[in-house]
Structure formats: structure tokens, C-alpha cells
Amino acid sequence: MKNKIAQEFQALQDRICAHLESLDGQSNFQEDLWQREEGGGGRTRVISHGKVFEKGGVNFSEVHGPVTDLMKKQLKMEGDTFYATGVSIVLHPHHPFVPIMHMNVRYFQLDETDYWFGGGIDMTPHYVNPAQAGIFHQGLKKICDKYHPEFYQKFKVWADDYFFIPHRNETRGVGGIFYDHLKATQEISKEQLLQFALDLGDVFAYLYAEQYEMGTSKEFTEEHIKWRNLRRGRYVEFNLVHDRGTQFGLKTGGRIESILMSLPETASWVYDFKPITNSDEEKTLSWLKKDVDWLSLCAKIK
Amino acid sequence: MKNKIAQEFQALQDRICAHLESLDGQSNFQEDLWQREEGGGGRTRVISHGKVFEKGGVNFSEVHGPVTDLMKKQLKMEGDTFYATGVSIVLHPHHPFVPIMHMNVRYFQLDETDYWFGGGIDMTPHYVNPAQAGIFHQGLKKICDKYHPEFYQKFKVWADDYFFIPHRNETRGVGGIFYDHLKATQEISKEQLLQFALDLGDVFAYLYAEQYEMGTSKEFTEEHIKWRNLRRGRYVEFNLVHDRGTQFGLKTGGRIESILMSLPETASWVYDFKPITNSDEEKTLSWLKKDVDWLSLCAKIK
Secondary structure (H helix, E strand, C coil): CHHHHHHHHHHHHHHHHHHHHHHHCCCCCEEEEEECCCCEEEEEEEEECCCCEEEEEEEEEEEEEECCHHHHHHHCCCCCEEEEEEEEEEEEECCCCCCEEEEEEEEEEECCCEEEEEEEEEEECCCCCHHHHHHHHHHHHHHHHHHCCCHHHHHHHHHHHHCEEHHHCEECCCEEEEEEEECCCCCCCHHHHHHHHHHHHHHHHHHHHHHHHHHCCCCCCHHHHHHHHHHHHHHHHHHHHHCHHHHHHHHCCCCHHHHHHHCCCEEECCCCCCCCCCCHHHHHHHHCCCCCCHHHHHHHHC | CHHHHHHHHHHHHHHHHHHHHHHHCCCCCEEEEEECCCCEEEEEEEEECCCCEEEEEEEEEEEEEECCHHHHHHHCCCCCEEEEEEEEEEEEECCCCCCEEEEEEEEEEECCCEEEEEEEEEEECCCCCHHHHHHHHHHHHHHHHHHCCCHHHHHHHHHHHHCEEHHHCEECCCEEEEEEEECCCCCCCHHHHHHHHHHHHHHHHHHHHHHHHHHCCCCCCHHHHHHHHHHHHHHHHHHHHHCHHHHHHHHCCCCHHHHHHHCCCEEECCCCCCCCCCCHHHHHHHHCCCCCCHHHHHHHHC
16 A cells, blocks of 8 residues: 555646646746665655745655664654655745745555555745634634544644744644554544545645635735744754654654755744734744644634 | 853953954944843844955853753753853855854853863955864864964864755855864863954954955855855754754744844745856855865965
């Protein structure tokens, strides 16, 4: 079945790239095929200097080989051989009112016996707009509900916990969903778990287009760009200091350029920046916390 | 003696700031006094939007308190109470041919029994010029040789090993000197170790001025600025992923803004950037390796 999953993930990568190129309308993805010495390889696709996207990547990979000591230590897992395939996306738009968005769906197998799915979609607005966050979460809940009544709530809390920057005491953005170690049960089959990942993948470009439309209805200034770059700095901090996927890749000899395609073209750090009281920047900071119920909030706004 | 060391370090901070302000000639350091709940505090001084410096920090801190479990784990040390004082500097200039420079001198004490000094100065040119690197290393060797004939060679190798970015397989820059766990011996007293740290501190602004003068003799273009920003991106990668001081500070609840003043105002990441063959950018990459003997190289150039 793993070959089928990898094929489905490649087809998913194709569909997502086609949708994002159509949204951008100016730039195209450039593809790099790469191989991994120990087994497998990938298709890294990067778009840059588009109309919508300053920089974005949609990566597919399928890697396998012996489980090294470093992997055992990093992943706390036992096994002789592993197989992993997935699609990873990070999009950095130009427009400060359009969010950074990230998606990952992956399948992991240990030897021939143990396997699990992981993944999720989360959003990092430079400026948090609760209505936009609510619509994003609604879209995710709709997919989750097709598969299990508890998925959305459980995976929403998981995302809040995962996409958190402890040293800043703030979330990376408005969260989304995150899941890992998902296996078939009596309630849901392995095929359905794959279909869940593909459904998430297929809604991704749609969710992004929705955010793009809402965000670009507003004009922006140089000051908004400065703030966007500061928020990108926090994104870099999360990815380099805390993200377990990035750490794992950097420490186990993953393909560096594919891993770090997640970093923005430009980011900025200003010493002890304090936003003006009651500004949109200060309001954004006040939203960067766990356990915000974006769905209820969105319903109230309406 | 620890109070004397802290006083000397504060006076050193004053002298360095005065020299760097005089070099900049336009901007001044802004000071933030801060206190640490568990004991001690610091004086963070940041200069920004100067003529020379886009962003720079010269920090003094003196902190003490109980050794926490997290500290034991991070530092692999045993003890009940600790005391630490030091001066840390990172300078990010505007000019692409002027290097980033970093200095740290510190004194650490465990309970009342165990103590050591640590520190060093290292340089990260955006464009490596072997003559400039040689002159920098000559300056460091001169100070080292005043204290011990083996210091320079030993600490130069240590810096090569410490300021290395494994996931890029390149050094952060042209190195310098780095030392840690330095204690008094029959050959060198505790007072002399303090004097060594102060001498390094006092030569820092001089070494920087020398580099500034050499670097600014060249004109630069927008392309040089783009490359400078890419190299700053690598500096961010080193500091956030590998630097033990930064990791320690972030994980043990240090003052975030003081720790991350080391990050540049702007940094950049471009997917799989490949410099043109035989360009200055490609030559720079070829120099970013361990064990380059900058002193001999510099002598040969002359």
C-alpha cells in the first residue's frame, strides 16, 4: 500500500501546484528532482517572485532505508528499516494582510509492521483578523467532520500546542489542525486515513485562495511591510529553534535546501519592538495564544 | 573577587560603547536596565540605524541564583548555586565589505569553589578577504601571546570547531578565538585570566575599526547587499540552531530580547542559491572551512 500512498501524494502535489500557479497568475513552480544516497528521493518545487507569492515551496518526498542511531534518538522509535512519504508546503505571500500558510501530510512505516499518518494545515497571519481565522477553521472542521466527529477538536488543540514559541510565549499564528501517529481503528480504515490526508491537501489551495481574496481587499503601506517582516522573523525562530520536523531533518542529514525552503525570502529583527497601544499590531499579538475558539468567535462576529 | 570582575566588565562595556559610538559618528547606544527575578540583571545596550552599524548590541550581565535542573541538563554541571557575569557583543554593519563581528567574555562560578573564564572574538565577513582575515588573526594572536604561547593556536582551533554550521558544512566566518573552562594554573593566575579577557575586550573596537577602514575602501552595489543578506541568513541559522549560548538562554528563561539582539535587522533566504563561477561570492564560500591558516596566508600575500 505504501507505493499507492506515494503515488497519491505525487498526484496531490501536482494538483496543488496547478491550483497555486493559477492563483498566482504570474510565476511558475521550478522543480528540482533529488535522490537520497541511502534510499529514495523527492521532487522539490519552489515558486518565487510571483504576483501572490514572494516565496513558496510544495515538496514531495519518498525516503527509506535503515533506521540510524540518530533517528532512533530523535524519533524515540525502534525498528530496523523505515519508509516515509509526504507532501510539505509553506507559502510566504507579498501582501501583509495575506497569511503565511503551511501544510504537511505524511505517511511513516517502520519495518513492515508498524505505520502511521501525520499532518495538518496551519495559518500564520501577519495581522490576525478573527473573521479570517474563523473561516479558515471552518474549512478545516468541514474536512475533519467527514472522517470523525472528534478529529477537529482534538487536532485543533494539538496544533495550538505544537505551533507554540515558548521563548516568546506566543503561538506561531492562529493554529489550524495537527495530528500524528494516526492509525486505523475499528472506526476508520487505513484507506480512509489516506483519503483524509488527500482531502486536506485538496482543500489547501482553496483555503489559501479564500484568505488571499479577503486579505487583498485592504491597502497596505511600508509600515505594514515592516511588521510583516518582523512576523516572518518569528516564523524563522519557530522553524529553526522548535519545529521538530526541521530539527529532525537538519540533524539526520535531510536535503537542507528542501527543508529550509520554509524560510521567507526576507525576515527582520528589531530590538524589543513594542507596537503602539491599540494598533493592529498590538491586537495581533493579543490573539497569539492557545485555546482561542475561532469558530465561536467567527459566529459571533456574523 | 567575583564582584571585582563584574565591575571590570561593566567598565569594559562602557569603554567599548564609547569607542564604537565614536566610530559610528551618527547613532548612540540606547540602554535597557533589566533585572532577573531569581537574582541579578543586566545592562543591554543597542545601537541601530547608525552610519556604520545597522544594528549592534553590547550587553553586560551579572546573574546568579540556584542551579536549576534545566541548567544541570544543559550545562552538564553539578552545583547548588551559580554566578555568571560577562560582556557580549554582536555588530551588524550596513556595508557588505565590513564584517559582522562577535565578542564574548564571561566568568562563571559554581558554589564558592569552582570557577572558570570563557570567551573569544570571531569575525563573519559577508565577503571573505584573506588579507583582512589575516590582519584580524594577527591582532588576536598578539593579545594571546602576552598570556600564553599556546593560547592562540589552541583557541583558534576551538573557534573553528565552535563556529561551524554542520547542516551547511561551512564555518560561520573566518573564525577567531574561542575558549572555555579556563582556570588558573601554575603558569597563569586568576588575575591574569581576567586581564586577558579585558585585553580582548579593549582590542575589540580597534580590530573592528581596522576592518571597517579596509572594507569601506570598496564601492558596493545592490547585488552585494543581496549577498550580505543571504550571509546574514546563515548567521541566523547558526545562532538559532547551533549556538550553545543562545540555546541555553532560550531554554533556561534568559532575557529574550538581550539574547536575540544578535540577530540582524534583515536577513534573507533564497532557495538553493548558487553563486556564479569565480565570483567573489563563490570565492567566499570556498574560504568557509576549518583549519585555514590565516596568518601564513596573510604573510604570503604580503
